[in-house]
Amino acid sequence: MRWNSHGRRLVYGSDYVNVWLDDVDIPGIGRVDHHVLTMPRASTTAVVTDDNDRMLLLWRHRFITDSWGWEVPAGWTDPGEEPADAIRREVEEETGWRPGKVEPLTGYNALSGLSTMRFSSFHATECRYLGPPTDRSEASRVEWISTEDVIELAAAGEITDGPSLTAISYYLGIHRRARK
Known part of the structure; x- marks a missing residue:
């Protein structure tokens, strides 16, 4: 099953880590807020x-x-x-x-x-x-x-x-x- 994203909001950002709140639709569950961490560098x-x-x-x-x-x-x-x-x-x-x-x-x-x-x-x-x-x-x-x-x-x-x-x-x- 594939989750679908309806948007993303930056909660915190720096040179080391970004914290996002994604609005996702999870099949069988519905829409939820999901935290996502992104790293600006590999x-x-x-x-x-x-x-x-x-x-x-x-x-x-x-x-x-x-x-x-x-x-x-x-x-x-x-x-x-x-x-x-x-x-x-x-x-x-x-x-x-x-x-x-x-x-x-x-x-x-x-x-x-x-x-x-x-x-x-x-x-x-x-x-x-x-x-x-x-x-x-x-x-x-x-x-x-x-x-x-x-x-x-x-x-x-x-x-x-x-x-x-x-x-x-x-x-x-x-x-x-x-x-x-």
Whole structure:
């Protein structure tokens, strides 16, 4: 069944998020007000690996959930910027490592029932160390962690960030299987 929109009203808007109230007709239910979040910029993530079967992760605090956890590098795509270029920039700023090769992993809608938020995930390899991260606000630690330990961290609940879990899971499952 397809919902039909009869209009949209902006409730709040910023450079980071817009909150809309849509007047929608849901078959079998009728017309209702439905909140919709739109993001002015697309998001990118990357699973960064090396030749030693390790992943580059950030240990960071998220104030919204008041939680600490491991995450993959991620960030916004600036207007007119290609997502692959955005993740190259983000990896370098957040970790101090410059990717040599960046390949698409997958793209997905993070909250399809509520938001247009779109993520593009990449696999970055052949990294060269440049020095400490230039964006010191992103992470308390940046570490290369063995893939086996990353799996254990995820199983222990130390990777709770949705985009990180999605990118890592896709890389470890679908991506690796498709390359065999």
